[in-house]
Amino acid sequence: EAGVTQSPTHLIKTRGQQATLRCSPISGHTSVYWYQQALGLGLQFLLWYDEGEERNRGNFPPRFSGRQFPNYSSELNVNALELEDSALYLCASSRGTVSSGANVLTFGAGSRLTVL
Amino acid sequence: GEDVEQSLFLSVREGDSSVINCTYTDSSSTYLYWYKQEPGAGLQLLTYIFSNMDMKQDQRLTVLLNKKDKHLSLRIADTQTGDSAIYFCAERNSNYQLIWGAGTKLIIKP
Numbered sequence: 296e297a298g299v300t301q302s303p304t305h306l307i308k309t310r311g312q313q314a315t316l317r318c319s320p321i322s323g324h325t326s327v328y329w330y331q332q333a334l335g336l337g338l339q340f341l342l343w344y345d346e347g348e349e350r351n352r353g354n355f356p357p358r359f360s361g362r363q364f365p366n367y368s369s370e371l372n373v374n375a376l377e378l379e380d381s382a383l384y385l386c387a388s389s390r391g392t393v394s395s396g397a398n399v400l401t402f403g404a405g406s407r408l409t410v411l
Numbered sequence: 412g413e414d415v416e417q418s419l420f421l422s423v424r425e426g427d428s429s430v431i432n433c434t435y436t437d438s439s440s441t442y443l444y445w446y447k448q449e450p451g452a453g454l455q456l457l458t459y460i461f462s463n464m465d466m467k468q469d470q471r472l473t474v475l476l477n478k479k480d481k482h483l484s485l486r487i488a489d490t491q492t493g494d495s496a497i498y499f500c501a502e503r504n505s506n507y508q509l510i511w512g513a514g515t516k517l518i519i520k521p
Contacts, residue, residue, distance in 0.1 A: 337511060338511045340511070343508075398442075399444070
């Protein structure tokens, strides 16, 4: 079974540009989560999608946006990039809120965004 | 608001046991999780425990949950150099949201 895949692995942009990161969940998973992990810091929750809908959003400005497609894959867009957006962006998937049990998140390897 | 706290660093000698601690504030937690992150990689689930359990053992890993004190711990027996990583504690609340700790960096001394 393929795991959560993220692309690109690395991305270098300059201030003011836009970045698009992509995530494909595990087959059968309907929920996708996005996290930002700046160097040396913990996980900051960005967005949660389930069944194509945005379920929750973290404390980030509107220039961070995303969407979930009918095949449950997801995109994270960051507009007007700033230097402090440089971080590892992690995507995770799970079976969704309606499932019973532990509803474990499975993480991808991340996309490292560097803003110069 | 809900919060999960962990110490930032733990240093142990190779072969000793490591105990990583976590405290949380939300009394409606349903599940609690331990994840491991190796350098430059994503997070990998180590284990989880349901809130009505007080202990779970899986090979070298033992999870203890004290629900009264809202305290969770992860014990790694016979710590090896491959256990060097950041360990994250997380709790799932009744709204299906995950609240994460800041992570504990485990340093292994030879």
